[in-house]
Structure formats: C-alpha cells, structure tokens
Amino acid sequence: MQNPAVILIFITMTFTACLTGCTGTPPPEELTENTWVLISYNDGENGLVSAPPAVTATLVFHKNGQLSGNAGCNDYFGPYRIEGGLLSVGQVGSTEKYCLSSAGIMEFEQLYLSLLKETTRYNIDGEQLILSYYDERKLLVFMKG
8 A cells, every 4th residue: 555645745746846847738949949029919908009119028938848038127937838729827937127218117017927927828920929818819919039
C-alpha cells in the first residue's frame, strides 16, 4: 500500500510544476520567433483603437512557456500555456517604475496587462497577432516587430 503522504507530495509537486513551467502544446515558431509590437487595443468603450503614439508596448512569447515585454514604461513577465488555438496567461509580474514621459501611461499599462490576462485565444494572420477573449471580442492586436 502506498503512503498517502508520498502520493500527496507527488501530486502537489506535479501541479506546482505545471503552474510554473508546463506549456501544453509546444508553441508554434511563428509565435515565438518574433517580438510583437502593439498596434491596437480594446479600450472597453469603442472597441479596438490605435495604440497611443507615445507608447511602444511589446510582447515576446518564449519557447519555454514564459512571456515578456514592455507595457510602455515597465517591463513585464509571466507564464503562458497553449492548447491548440487557446492561450492562457498566468500571473503577470512587472517592474514598478513610475513613468512621467507621457500622460496616462500608467493607466494604459494597467489596462494593457489586464487585457493580456483576459486573453483566451490567439490568431496569427500574416504579420499580425490577434489576442481575443474567445471569439467574442478582440483584445490586443500586434504587428511583427
């Protein structure tokens, strides 16, 4: 008979490992071999609008199941998982610089990161990466950098 404590430890370690490193389906090269630059985002009122001209937000999907980028001022990072065309983004962390370079940049960053976390689907169409909430609404649109 197996020791229940050993089984519990094994299950906990497996679950924890997947939270920090499982990527599900290996990400396609066309997703991971690029730096994506934000061109439009869903502002919650008007649908997709152009990214602020003074902001260069970027996104990079790494092959190891981690993503990173810059939200306009602060760098961010976190895990992601792909299952077919579905994409889930885990807990995203970021640096904590206070940026005065452009009015509203801090609010934009908060919105950008929340839209990234809401993402459930991705689609690559030519030079564009489109992140959506299922098929209901487009959240973020990027161009290959």
